[in-house]
Amino acid sequence: MKAILTTLLILSSLILISCAEQDGPAERAGESLDEGIENSGDAISDTFEDAGDEIEDATDGY
Numbered sequence: 001m002k003a004i005l006t007t008l009l010i011l012s013s014l015i016l017i018s019c020a021e022q023d024g025p026a027e028r029a030g031e032s033l034d035e036g037i038e039n040s041g042d043a044i045s046d047t048f049e050d051a052g053d054e055i056e057d058a059t060d061g062y
Contacts, residue, residue: 023031
């Protein structure tokens with residue numbers, strides 16, 4: 001009985017390990033979407049920062 005339980009435990013562990021290493025298409029698409037959103041947020045933040053710098057430069061003399 002212990003041999004059967006040990007074998008099942010080892011096999012289930014191997015299955016879980018092999019599944020965790022490979023990303024499926026949904027996982028890859030999600031990661032790509034996350035990266036795109038992060039890059040968009042960075043670009044928007046940079047744009048607002050540049051605009052703020054331009055406003056500061058334009059109003060320095062006032």
